[in-house]
Amino acid sequence: MAPVALAFAVLDAAGDPADLGIVLAARMIPMLCFVLIGGAVADRWPRRTVLVAANLGGGLTQGAVAVVLITGHYDLLLIGALSAANGVLDAFTSPALRGLVPELVPADQLRKANALLSSVRNATKVIGPALAGVLVATAGSGTTIAVDAVSYVLAAALLARLPASPTTAPRRSDVLAGxxxxxxxxxxxxxxxxxxxxxxxxxxxxxxxxxxxxxxxxxxxxxxxxxxxxxxxxxxxxxxxxxxxxxxxxxxxxxxxxxxxxxxxxxxxxxxxxxxxxxxxxxxxxxxxxxxxxxxxxxxxxxxxxxxxxxxxxxxxxxxxxxxxxxxxxxxxxxxxxxxxxxxxxxxxxxxxxxxxxxxxxxxxxxxx
Known part of the structure; x- marks a missing residue:
């Protein structure tokens, strides 16, 4: 939902496609810069903890974007900074999630687990953009991103219910060495x-x-x-x-x-x-x-x-x-x-x-x- 809503929000507020390009780049570049560190952190600390923290942070940053848009205080620098923060958080999410799956299911069930995850992920690709289009048209881009912010918090609450994952790397090793x-x-x-x-x-x-x-x-x-x-x-x-x-x-x-x-x-x-x-x-x-x-x-x-x-x-x-x-x-x-x-x-x-x-x-x- 979020990319569709953000695209309409930036284009409506700024009227310049260049602004949208800057916002998207502001998210992508920090994600690229931090993804290796995200992988090392997820191998060093409990992955459940990393995922809960990253999703709570995502809810905070997306909620801030929603507030800015709903109150009509669009500012390219502010939206870009919040998008950059979200990109950093994404850099910690994907590696941790991949490492979490084998902690939850036995080895002979991994294919089935990944098939279920893939099914849900692909279903959201079909449903999400269509739902975003309806919400943007009826409630506005800011409200749609607010719904996205709530989904991060809900994800964090669900992840917190998972069994505690073990630390997989010695704490004495620093992240860059990892x-x-x-x-x-x-x-x-x-x-x-x-x-x-x-x-x-x-x-x-x-x-x-x-x-x-x-x-x-x-x-x-x-x-x-x-x-x-x-x-x-x-x-x-x-x-x-x-x-x-x-x-x-x-x-x-x-x-x-x-x-x-x-x-x-x-x-x-x-x-x-x-x-x-x-x-x-x-x-x-x-x-x-x-x-x-x-x-x-x-x-x-x-x-x-x-x-x-x-x-x-x-x-x-x-x-x-x-x-x-x-x-x-x-x-x-x-x-x-x-x-x-x-x-x-x-x-x-x-x-x-x-x-x-x-x-x-x-x-x-x-x-x-």
């Missing part, structure tokens, strides 16, 4: 860095073309909205099916099917009929869902629990860095070579990045519990 040890472990485990680099290249090739060129290549806002919804349905359906599907070589299967994400890029580039584009979007959603569950489960099953949040934070960092780079580069490339050609080449790069990881034995032979 970051360095996490980097050493990341480089040591070959299949981890191979798949992480593969995913970063896929994000670099795919996200910018999809989000920046996709709307113009389809040519119809209504069609583009349907394409996004169908892709979300593919994500949701497959994440639900993954609760039942048992695959021994889960990581290799995920990497193989992640190549399906190239299909909608090819469809956009070649200008196929809308029906084929919708099919490609659905199939891509299926592939991304399998690869997401496979990656989360493989990390939780095979990476040392005391290093899990740090490894996850490095994965997050490379993924987050690749996305804005791709989004910035795709516009000039489209002007030079044409949007359709850029989409096709991006599809080829995505496919090569996904399947190149299968050239490594460690990725092919890793077995799920």
């Amino acid at each position: 970051v360095w040890r996490g980097w050493g472990e990341f480089r040591r485990v070959r299949w981890v860095w191979v798949v992480t680099v593969s995913s970063a290249v896929m994000n670099l090739a795919q996200v910018g073309v999809w989000q920046v060129l996709g709307p113009s290549l389809t040519g119809q806002s209504e069609l583009w909205g349907v394409v996004l919804s169908v892709r979300g349905v593919g994500l949701l359906v497959m994440s639900a099916l993954m609760y039942r599907v048992v695959v021994r070589r889960l990581l290799a299967t995920g990497q193989l099917l992640s190549g399906l994400g190239a299909l909608p890029l090819f469809a956009l580039g070649f200008g196929v009929q809308p029906g084929w584009l919708l099919i490609a979007a659905f199939v891509a959603g299926v592939g991304f869902s399998v690869s997401g569950v496979a990656w989360e489960t493989s990390l939780q099953e095979h990476v040392d629990r005391g290093m899990l949040s740090r490894i996850s934070s490095i994965d997050d960092l490379l993924s987050f860095v690749a996305i804005p780079v791709g989004m910035v580069a795709v516009g000039p490339l489209a002007e030079l070579f044409g949007a359709g050609r850029v989409a096709v080449v991006s599809g080829v790069c995505h496919l090569c990045a996904a399947w190149s990881s299968l050239g490594f034995k460690e990725v092919r032979v890793l077995k799920s519990v």
Whole structure:
């Protein structure tokens, strides 16, 4: 809900898209700067505590944004500072959550747990933006962000009910030293860095073309909205099916099917009929869902629990860095070579990045519990 509400709030208050870009960057840059520290903190202190604190902080910062907007005191510097604080808090949330799951369920249930989490996450991607649109139109952007602030507090209350998670790293070690040890472990485990680099290249090739060129290549806002919804349905359906599907070589299967994400890029580039584009979007959603569950489960099953949040934070960092780079580069490339050609080449790069990881034995032979 929040990105939709914030976009309308900033555009309504400032009337300048540049302000929205500044606010979004103000959130992204601190998240990139602090995500490795967030991973080290989550490995050093109880993850439940980290998550509760981060969500309470998120409720405070989003609540402050809501107050500023509801009272009509919009100020770019203030909204940017609050967005930056929220970005810092996000940097602690994702690594801690990834490390928390194996503390709550036995190893042979991790795939099912990740499938359930993925199902809920994908359902919010379908429901959240639509709900935000209704609330913004009826109650206003500030009120919508206030609802988001309440959701952070509710999340903190739910997380506080979880069993206390143990401290996984000695307290005598400082955070920066923990970051360095996490980097050493990341480089040591070959299949981890191979798949992480593969995913970063896929994000670099795919996200910018999809989000920046996709709307113009389809040519119809209504069609583009349907394409996004169908892709979300593919994500949701497959994440639900993954609760039942048992695959021994889960990581290799995920990497193989992640190549399906190239299909909608090819469809956009070649200008196929809308029906084929919708099919490609659905199939891509299926592939991304399998690869997401496979990656989360493989990390939780095979990476040392005391290093899990740090490894996850490095994965997050490379993924987050690749996305804005791709989004910035795709516009000039489209002007030079044409949007359709850029989409096709991006599809080829995505496919090569996904399947190149299968050239490594460690990725092919890793077995799920």
